[in-house]
Amino acid sequence: MGDDEGFHEFVSSRSPALLRTAYLLLGDWELAEDLVQTALVKAYQHWGRVIGAGSPEAYVRKIMVNERRSWWRRHRDREVVGAVPERAGPDESAALAERDAVWRAVLELPPRTRAVLVLRFWEDLSEADIAETLGCSIGTVKSTTSRGLRRLQQVLDGNVLASDRREVQE
């Protein structure tokens, strides 16, 4: 199989999954699609080496995660920054409100924290793999995960300010 065919097959089979991860990183489907394309273009430029390294998806994911910083900066006007809803009552609408509140809180997390949570709880990567992807220590992954979850738990517990919003530049 030639490089191009291999690349074609990879894109066809993996781009939906990459797109979903990109969306969780960025919170915008159109930006996510652009981010995946950007990462795939970079991978394609070195496809032989990428294949040689044995895990093209990990390579592309790594580019995506590290590209998202500049993307986030470039498109920060499209970030969803809003108030966290008040807690709702114990019924189905409460569950929906709870998930909505958590999603909004995820969008308000610093990009690096959001990336760690996405890799850990969506991609199910190990802490070591996340550290490799982000180029940081396992300890940093652990502390960032803990900090992110603590923040989300605050939302779930209702101990977060409706006006507590942050824009972050990294």
Place this chain on the structure above:
Amino acid sequence: MRPADEVLREVFAERVGERTPATDMYHAVLVRHRRHRRRTMIGAALAAVVVLGGVAVVATGVRGGDRSLPATPTPTRPAAPTTCIPTIPPGPDTPTLPPAVPADQLPAQSGVRGSLAGDQAVVDAALVAGWQGLRDSNAQLPAPRKKLDPASLRVRFVERAGTGTLALVTAADEAGSWQAAQWVEGQGRTLVPVGGSSGITSSLDFERRSGQLFYGTDPLYISAAQVCGLTYGVVLAPAGTTATLTGPPHVDADARLVPPAARPVPLQNGLAVFPADLRGGPTVAISRDGTVLGRRALNAELEYASPGSRPAPPSAEQIDAAVRDGRGSPDRTLVERIVGWRFDSVDRSTNDGVTGVRVLWGGRDRGGHPWVLVALRLPSGAWYVSDGFSEQSNGFSSTNSGLLAADRLDDTLFVSGGARDVLLVAPKAAARVGLVLSTGEEVPVQLTDGGAVIPSPNGARPLRARAYDANGRVIASQALNDGLIPFGH
């Protein structure tokens, strides 16, 4: 209460569902790869021209960028252009166009728009050059390639653009599910394809969402191109429609965003090619009977205007002076970052520049992290105010920012923050400040040179702050993260 990680997994799964890419991802990637490659090659070729000093290439800038849109809008007319025909010297890295196919072997064109549409030689030249460019683009795509259908070739328009000529040629693949567009430029009847093809997509829905539509006989197309070093807006609209151009807003002295009046884009037979300043993201809307059919920023695909056309950001000297004159102990690095960030927001969203900078206060939180409150002065005298803090060496954050009227900077009480910390900066006339909590209690705040960063109290939410003069009279009261007029970014 369920643990956060459990809810988070549910949220992630719920949000992404079974979503798949809206575009043909493989071909989109190859097209972008090819554009990047060509940009690099042409850049090298143009550099060779400069080194050899042989060919008088007027600085069109167009040959080196994505041809669907100019890479760098040029606000001023170049001096005495002698030619606008992009010329590329032969060389090992120079893209080689496929042999030209004579116009009489290509489909006859009808319904071509533009003031030059009646000149058959110009239309033929555009057709030939467009087909060359489209075939060249396609040939550079790795297999499996789409097979272009020459019968689908359409010269969409040929129009004068200053001293040059601009044309747009489109083609589809044999399945009719994939489109490509090619800019063609030159002077008179001497036309060449410039840059890579564009507009390639397999999804009509995606085209509609992006405001571009080539399918059918009534294209809806809003874009920009550079010809002879000048930037032009390009609008192709269906019959019976009108187009309007809206520039970026201006901030008045009362900190109100004042949108400029939309001005009509003069469509001639559904086409307009007009000089355009892309700074601030001017937008074109195409309407029929009051219904907007498409709206798109002229520079929607651009990174942004070239540095040369942007207003100058505050200088290092201005920042030094602002830090020196600021209350508290402002961290210069953080001030510079916040100022740069907010300057970009002003530049990106308005027609305004920044005429001055003030640091209202600077200090540190309990963890030793720097916090600042800065204000950028706009031409009207209004201010764009932003707090900022840094918890790590390469990152900085903000919890609150917005516009403030011209005369309000020194008598406004600023209170911003969230679950962890609260920043308070008092009016100059304040003798003391108190923080009002959700319990109703008012906690006195120990100010340092007019400001403070305090931890959010446990078990109670900070709601607002009050500032008092020396006689104990309330001179300002401000809700948390309020008092500033929200601003685009």
